[in-house]
Amino acid sequence: AAGVIQSPRHLIKEKRETATLKCYPIPRHDTVYWYQQGPGQDPQFLISFYEKMQSDKGSIPDRFSAQQFSDYHSELNMSSLELGDSALYFCASSLTPGLAASYEQYFGPGTRLTVT
Amino acid sequence: DAKTTQPPSMDCAEGRAANLPCNHSTISGNEYVYWYRQIHSQGPQYIIHGLKNNETNEMASLIITEDRKSSTLILPHATLRDTAVYYCIVNQAGTALIFGKGTTLSVSS
Numbered sequence: 283a284a285g286v287i288q289s290p291r292h293l294i295k296e297k298r299e300t301a302t303l304k305c306y307p308i309p310r311h312d313t314v315y316w317y318q319q320g321p322g323q324d325p326q327f328l329i330s331f332y333e334k335m336q337s338d339k340g341s342i343p344d345r346f347s348a349q350q351f352s353d354y355h356s357e358l359n360m361s362s363l364e365l366g367d368s369a370l371y372f373c374a375s376s377l378t379p380g381l382a383a384s385y386e387q388y389f390g391p392g393t394r395l396t397v398t
Numbered sequence: 399d400a401k402t403t404q405p406p407s408m409d410c411a412e413g414r415a416a417n418l419p420c421n422h423s424t425i426s427g428n429e430y431v432y433w434y435r436q437i438h439s440q441g442p443q444y445i446i447h448g449l450k451n452n453e454t455n456e457m458a459s460l461i462i463t464e465d466r467k468s469s470t471l472i473l474p475h476a477t478l479r480d481t482a483v484y485y486c487i488v489n490q491a492g493t494a495l496i497f498g499k500g501t502t503l504s505v506s507s
Contacts, residue, residue, distance in 0.1 A: 286441070315494055324485075325442060327494040338494050372441050376492070385491040386432065389441030 284308055286390035288373050294396045295363050303358040303393045307375030313337070314356040315387060316348060319370040331356055332378065363397045370394050400498030401425065402486045407502045410480075416473040418501050420486030423467045429490055431462060433471045435482040436500075442485065445471065476505045 287306040295301050307314050316328040327340035331350035342348075345363075350356045354375075360367060371394075374387035403421040410416040422431065432447040446453055446460045448469070453460045459472040473480055485500040 313492070317495075319439075324497040324499060325436075325495075327496065330494055340494060370439060374441075374495075378492075385430075386444040386447060387495060388444060391441050392439070 286373055286375050286388055288371075288390035288393050290393060291391065292394050292396075294398065296398055297363055297365065299363050299397075301360045301363060301395060303360070303371050303373075303395070305356045305358070305373030305375075305390060307354050307356070307373075308388055310377070311375035311388075312354050312378055313376045314350055314354065315374040315376070316342075316356070316358050317372040317374065317389075319372065319392075320366075321369070323369075325372060328358070360395075365397050368395060368397045400496050401488045402498050404484070404486055404498065404501045406499060407504070410473075410476045410503060410505050412477060412505055412507045413475055416471075416476040416480065416503055416505070418471040418473075418484050418486075418503065419468065420471070421468045422486070422488045425466050425488050426490075429488050431460065431466075431469050432487045432489065432495070433458070433460065434485045434487065434495070434497075435480075436485070437479075437482040442495075442497075445484075476503075478505050478507065481505045 313332045315330040317325040319325045328342040330338045334350045348358045370392045372392045374389045376387045433445040434442040436442045462469045483500040
């Protein structure tokens with residue numbers, strides 16, 4: 283079965299640079315979630331989108347922005363990168379809330395961002 | 399903040415059942431109990447979820463107490479590949495997952 287695709291899998295950037303992470307949800311899934319997992323930490327919710335509109339917002343820094351496109355893929359844009367942004371970034375997708383009997387989220391393999 | 403409490407670690411012998419407990423005493427009527435696991439920095443993997451009734455799928459069983467204040471995830475025949483951090487999460491359907499500390503399950507031969 284098709285899974286969530288994230289690219290790139292690994293990314294190395296320097297401080298103050300920008301980075302763009304991409305997420306391609308499972309076919310027919312139109313809700314996308316972004317999570318950040320720092321070293322030794324548990325995943326933390328950043329932001330989510332449903333039908334191209336932001337649906338929920340967590341602890342996402344103002345330096346980060348995200349959007350969902352008409353084909354439901356999503357991009358997380360990160361600017362003025364800091365050392366503390368080094369983390370695993372996971373994308374998850376799910377079916378539309380309210381139209382499915384269950385709403386489990388399926389996670390991608392993650393993008394490992396290293397800021398030097 | 400996470401609405402669940404789990405033991406930080408548990409051990410299990412290969413081939414035996416692993417029973418992972420979770421307390422969620424403040425769960426609301428419209429909130430589900432979800433279980434995910436994360437194997438060594440891979441993406442979290444959905445295991446099972448339930449609202450009131452016990453549930454079973456090909457991976458595990460979920461037992462929810464009648465008052466819904468606690469639950470137990472059961473892996474019937476644990477293997478070495480089940481070694482992971484297991485997260486019990488309570489949330490409304492279609493909302494973001496709030497991860498707590500989870501239980502690190504170590505399966506040994």
